Amino acid sequence: MNKRPLYFDYAATTPVDERVIKVMVECLGFTGNFGNPASSSHAFGQQARQSVEQARRQVAELVGATPGQIVWTSGATESNNLALKGVAQARGAGGGHIITSQIEHKAILDTARQLQDAGVAVTYLVPDAEGLISAQAVSEAMREDTFLVSLMLVNNELGTLNDIPAIGQVVRDRGALFHVDAAQGAGKVAIDLAQWPVDLMSFSAHKLYGPKGIGALYVGPRAQQRLQAQIHGGGHEGGLRSGTLATHQIVAMGSAFALAADSFDEEKAVIVHLRERLLEQLSSIPGVRLNGSPTRRIPHTLSLTFGEGEFNPAALQASIAFSATSACNSASNTPSHVLLALGHDARSASRTIRLSLGRFTTEQDIDQAVQLIKAACASAPAFWQ
Known part of the structure; x- marks a missing residue:
């Protein structure tokens, strides 16, 4: 070999961490925690539901959120799409302006271009020589019709760390929503969404020793009534993301985030x-x-x-x-x-x-x-x- x-x-x-694999496998077979957590009222479904909610708490605890602010998705790409498209579409009227940067992940850049095609104006900020986006650059780009700013916490190629609290304060002072792609930051940067002026934040399990195919979107109080679902069919996750919940993946993500918090x-x-x-x-x-x-x-x-x-x-x-x-x-x-x-x-x-x-x-x-x-x-x- x-x-x-x-x-x-x-x-x-x-x-995937071996400890995460263990809890994931326990949700698969007939003797395990395999029930449908979304709709089954019997013991199998209730047990699965309890595990899903425990995982929601574990994710929330790592990032300073409350469990009810965590929406399960298939990963950060879906979370990013839900955040950008969901906010744009919830406005009802076309047009408006969003701000992002030239060095975002393609999940943001491609989504922003889709919104451009739909009539939304998009500003792509140029990073400074050190690969950072400053609060001043965001402030200078803000317009009267700016309704959303989307910037990453940690750049996936460079590892550079934006000053998200400072940027978020600029955005909040101007009345817009602030979305942060934190796929590369969770578990590596101390995140406190109870204090940070951030309205939406994307996470992915497979960047933090969890499985692929599962992620989450933090939806803060300012964004809860300003977000339109992108996947329909049952009204799961508070109506923001329909579909049968994948207990084994969700429990694994919760375990991965809990391990990250502990170590x-x-x-x-x-x-x-x-x-x-x-x-x-x-x-x-x-x-x-x-x-x-x-x-x-x-x-x-x-x-x-x-x-x-x-x-x-x-x-x-x-x-x-x-x-x-x-x-x-x-x-x-x-x-x-x-x-x-x-x-x-x-x-x-x-x-x-x-x-x-x-x-x-x-x-x-x-x-x-x-x-x-x-x-x-x-x-x-x-x-x-």
């Missing part, structure tokens, strides 16, 4: 240590640079650009699982829109990789990856000829 590559693509997806400080300290070990060893490579803010960032995600003629990414493909772009761009094999927005050209973007660390990364993984990257740099002259 071929040796598996080192895994440095946690930002794309995390493996938040300890896990962050470990990741910081591993990040510093990685950067220290890579600093000996001439011309390598870190993209994005060196300070306003999570430690988990690193975007590294190597100097011209000093890196052969093909030499790493079999030995390290990394990303040459974000997962949302990889299918089209086009240069990262995030890097292009930061001023990279296509050639510079081709010399950029994203390394993302996680719960199961070890010091040995770091040391081996560094040696492999240095070897890829040593083989670069032949690559670029």
Whole structure:
């Protein structure tokens, strides 16, 4: 059997934690918690319902929300669609203006373009040189008809961290709603929705050691009457998202968020240590640079650009699982829109990789990856000829 590559693509997806798998499996078989939580009044359905509501509490507790503010979805992409389209359509009248940025996830950018086609004006803010969107930039872009601002908490390619409380206050002062895509931030950043001026926030389980196919949207009090459902057929989830609830996935997401809450400080300290070990060893490579803010960032995600003629990414493909772009761009094999927005050209973007660390990364993984990257740099002259 071929040796598996080192895994440095946690930002794309995390493996499901074994503890999460255990509670997930317990909701599948006939002897387990398999009932329909949405409509069954018998004991099987009630047991499933209790587990779903416990999971809702677990998700809410990690982010400072109340359980009733958490709406289950299939993932952050659906949550983003529900937030943007739901707010736009609930207004009733066409037109209006929303603000987002050039470096959002494609789930936001593609949805914003759909709204443009429907007559909504959209401003795409340009990030600063460090890959951040400032509260001032948002303030300057606000218009009388701005009804929604949507920005990510943590950039999925750079790992940069926007000042969401400051931005949210600007948005709230102007009367608009504020949506935040927190798929890359939950469990890595301390989120307090009881205090933050945020109206909608998207989450996805598979970025936090839960399964794919399950996520949630936080719907705050200012947004509850200003959001239109996108999936109809039974009025589940307070009428915002119809469909039979997937107990096994929901319980798994709750478990994953609870584990993240329990180990938040300890896990962050470990990741910081591993990040510093990685950067220290890579600093000996001439011309390598870190993209994005060196300070306003999570430690988990690193975007590294190597100097011209000093890196052969093909030499790493079999030995390290990394990303040459974000997962949302990889299918089209086009240069990262995030890097292009930061001023990279296509050639510079081709010399950029994203390394993302996680719960199961070890010091040995770091040391081996560094040696492999240095070897890829040593083989670069032949690559670029």
